[in-house]
Amino acid sequence: MQSFRTLTSNALPLDRVNVDTDQIIPKQFLKRIERTGYGEFLFFDWRQNPAFELNNPRYKGAQILLTAKNFGCGSSREHAAWALSDYGFRCVIAPSFADIFHSNAGKNGILLVTLPEDQMQLLLDRAAKSDGYSLTVSLEDQTVTDTQGFSASFTIDPFRRYCLLEGLDDIGLTLRHADELDEFEQHHEAAFWVAPKPYAAKTSQERANA
Amino acid sequence: MAEKPRTLFEKVWESHLVAEPANEPALLYVDLHLVHEVTSPQAFEGLRLAGRKLRRPNRTVATIDHNVPTTLEGRVNIQDAIAAKQIDTLRKNCAEFGVTLYDIESAEQGIVHVIGPELGITKPGMTIVCGDSHTSTHGAFGALAFGIGTSEVEHVMATQCLPQSRPKTFRIAVEGELPEGVTAKDVALGIIGRIGTDGATGYVIEYAGSAIRSLSMEGRMTVCNMSIEAGARAGMIAPDETTFAYLKAREFSPTGEDWDKAIAEWRKLASDPGAKYDRELVIPAIELAPYVTWGTSPGMVIPVTDVIPDPAATKSDADRRGFERALEYMALTPGTLIEEVAIDRVFIGSCTNSRIEDLRAAARVVVGHHVNPKVRAMVVPGSQRVKAQAESEGLDHIFRAAGFEWREPGCSMCLGMNPDILSPGERCASTSNRNFEGRQGRGGRTHLVSPMMAAAAAITGHFTDVRTWEFRKEEVLA
Numbered sequence: 001m002q003s004f005r006t007l008t009s010n011a012l013p014l015d016r017v018n019v020d021t022d023q024i025i026p027k028q029f030l031k032r033i034e035r036t037g038y039g040e041f042l043f044f045d046w047r048q049n050p051a052f053e054l055n056n057p058r059y060k061g062a063q064i065l066l067t068a069k070n071f072g073c074g075s076s077r078e079h080a081a082w083a084l085s086d087y088g089f090r091c092v093i094a095p096s097f098a099d100i101f102h103s104n105a106g107k108n109g110i111l112l113v114t115l116p117e118d119q120m121q122l123l124l125d126r127a128a129k130s131d132g133y134s135l136t137v138s139l140e141d142q143t144v145t146d147t148q149g150f151s152a153s154f155t156i157d158p159f160r161r162y163c164l165l166e167g168l169d170d171i172g173l174t175l176r177h178a179d180e181l182d183e184f185e186q187h188h189e190a191a192f193w194v195a196p197k198p199y200a201a202k203t204s205q206e207r208a209n210a
Numbered sequence: 211m212a213e214k215p216r217t218l219f220e221k222v223w224e225s226h227l228v229a230e231p232a233n234e235p236a237l238l239y240v241d242l243h244l245v246h247e248v249t250s251p252q253a254f255e256g257l258r259l260a261g262r263k264l265r266r267p268n269r270t271v272a273t274i275d276h277n278v279p280t281t282l283e284g285r286v287n288i289q290d291a292i293a294a295k296q297i298d299t300l301r302k303n304c305a306e307f308g309v310t311l312y313d314i315e316s317a318e319q320g321i322v323h324v325i326g327p328e329l330g331i332t333k334p335g336m337t338i339v340c341g342d343s344h345t346s347t348h349g350a351f352g353a354l355a356f357g358i359g360t361s362e363v364e365h366v367m368a369t370q371c372l373p374q375s376r377p378k379t380f381r382i383a384v385e386g387e388l389p390e391g392v393t394a395k396d397v398a399l400g401i402i403g404r405i406g407t408d409g410a411t412g413y414v415i416e417y418a419g420s421a422i423r424s425l426s427m428e429g430r431m432t433v434c435n436m437s438i439e440a441g442a443r444a445g446m447i448a449p450d451e452t453t454f455a456y457l458k459a460r461e462f463s464p465t466g467e468d469w470d471k472a473i474a475e476w477r478k479l480a481s482d483p484g485a486k487y488d489r490e491l492v493i494p495a496i497e498l499a500p501y502v503t504w505g506t507s508p509g510m511v512i513p514v515t516d517v518i519p520d521p522a523a524t525k526s527d528a529d530r531r532g533f534e535r536a537l538e539y540m541a542l543t544p545g546t547l548i549e550e551v552a553i554d555r556v557f558i559g560s561c562t563n564s565r566i567e568d569l570r571a572a573a574r575v576v577v578g579h580h581v582n583p584k585v586r587a588m589v590v591p592g593s594q595r596v597k598a599q600a601e602s603e604g605l606d607h608i609f610r611a612a613g614f615e616w617r618e619p620g621c622s623m624c625l626g627m628n629p630d631i632l633s634p635g636e637r638c639a640s641t642s643n644r645n646f647e648g649r650q651g652r653g654g655r656t657h658l659v660s661p662m663m664a665a666a667a668a669i670t671g672h673f674t675d676v677r678t679w680e681f682r683k684e685e686v687l688a
Contacts, residue, residue, distance in 0.1 A: 017528050017529060017531075018532060020644075022625075022644070022647070022648065023646065023647060027625050030276075032292060033296055045647065045652055068528045069528070070407060070408040070441070073441065074343065074646060076358060077249065079360075099411055099412065099442075100343055103358075103362065104360075104362075107362070108361070117526070170373060171368050174237060174365065174373060177229045180229045180237075181239075185370070188239060193471050193472045193475045194472055198268055199310040
């Protein structure tokens, strides 16, 4: 995973509440079995409208997405994080995020920054009004600053921060606890009132013959 | 000294902690991992690339539900080559990694959140995950069940556990008797209407109160299913006699002495008296009505007797703009009675409302009536088992005689990843869970309702208060 330390980039304002993952990446693109190549389908339906922010050349190359509350709600599809990342977004700033999207973003090196509504509105307005509006997001300092005097600090779960700073792979981290896992599993299987049975599937034909 | 009273959630959480490293999320053991074709291929590929195995194949079960066509012809030869490849990839992956797959022609195939419970694979006290946000459904059994992303799917495959920050707890009690015509779906929509689609973000909901206790397992699954639509990753209901009666003698339920031991353990799961929650809400059942969503978020919901609300009533500018966008997308005008809104399509199905009780409720409304000539209506049972049960009760005859299409099991029109989709501009009364823009097909307009409300709308051609319905008794069974 790519590590995240400090990013300076122009910012794209998407001033909509409750942006759900069906909008971020519509279902027809979930049939693919690859993990890459979703960027061109990001916000696919909304992009059909020429006035949609992603079609505005002013925001070309933006790596920071500014948006409103409850971003990423709905479906658990990690394709939403893959699409944002593949398109080039490395940071999303909003007043709040949905839970599952929050963890999916983290697994893909996307930093989610939570700022209060009033600060968010200021950033959205500035990004919409000033050409080439740019922000600097520092995960090391936990700050968001612009060149017009805006400066805000944000909080983030210390472990999530550490993983993003170091670009750490989760499975590797968990396997540090392999011994505890073995021990837990033995004890859990023994004490658990129902050990798992093998789940055998039968076809209708096999069932008819049985 | 007495032990500290604990909630249902705390009991399940604490009994699955593998490790609690300092300054890191806890490692939570996963008892059951459900897998489907859409969110798993990249996870299996990740295992292959890293040279990893599946740690516990016997705690992993797969089925095919999202992409599968719901007509017999369509299933034999899947026309969508990309969907067919994804399905085939799941077959190959399950064979390679030793995972049981309930394939399309299997007698147990169905929507993953329908088959887990009906086979008795889902059990109280378990931790259950799946790369699907509606995994919250399984919480109806007193399991801690939540949706995960594909990286987490790979993580569970490799380690059988997940790093998880401890969520907060939110008790929602619905007290009293549900009025006639007010169903589990209306309980869920009523809750979301009150707390909003981000109202429970960061929480696990425990549903309680006499109205919840009085629900069947099917109804409880409907309520827990929609937890994610209120922002909660998981919803839970304490197991009780209703739960045990449902689970008894299912394929993967324990038997004999094991059953007695299991019941004894499951009885201990209910929250202790005096257990503390981070947040609590009580809703009198009498305040609930049959609901219809009018907008593009499940929180945009009104009782069937209301008018489309005015954006002026919203709290903030951002909300007002969202509201206006929704009205425009849905082509609705404030002040219109929702009952006057005509529909083109009806979908009865999805992991929210495709179980036998849902079909019985819809059939009760339909019997003796006929689908409005302007409406195309379909019923998609949640699983092969549900379909077979419904057919043995003659429900398929009732639906077909009334002009409904009777389909093969799958996710169908809930998310339009298969041939069942809305055309642009079509308006649908749907028993599914999301009314997002384009969810059921680009430009499609979705209104979420209960199975009874969907059935009534199919007959009259517009939203209709099922509390005023003329239930007919005539015998239409062959």
